[in-house]
Amino acid sequence: MQFIYYPRCSTCLKALKKLKEQGLDVELRDIVQQTPSQEELLHWIQQNGQGIKPFFNTSGKLYREMNLKEKVKDMSEQEAALLLSQNGMLIKRPILVDDQNIYIGYQKEIYEK
Structure with missing residues (x-):
């Protein structure tokens, strides 16, 4: 399981704490130092099935x-994935990825399962 986060984000740290409390072993990945590639993002966009908007850090x-x-609104998945891959701060975080699922942002009910 991979946990992609920004180490100075309080929400990311809260999510990481929840994972550790449950004893889950996660691979940590700094979203700025190891920004997801365009290919990874395209795969996740398709896996998520909700388009590109959920991947943008709109706040x-x-x-x-x-x-x-x-x-x-006018971007293709390719264009969005390229833009996001160029700057990790544009990506909504944290991202939790396992073999079958991707979870974008902190969703309390997901992190407490």
Whole structure:
């Protein structure tokens, strides 16, 4: 199981704490130092089945500075995955990936299972 997070994000740290409390062994991956590749993101977008919007950190400073709210609507999955792969701070976090599932953002009910 892979846990992709930003080490200075309090929500990510809260999610990581929940995983550790349950004794789960996760591979940690810093979203800035090891930004997911375009190929990984495309795979996750298709695996998730909810389009590209859930992958964008819409509350992030960079998202707002780049005025992506309007631009994302017209992006293809390829374009979105390329943009996200170029800057990890644009990606919603944390991301929890196992063999069959991907969970984007902190969802309390998921992390307490």
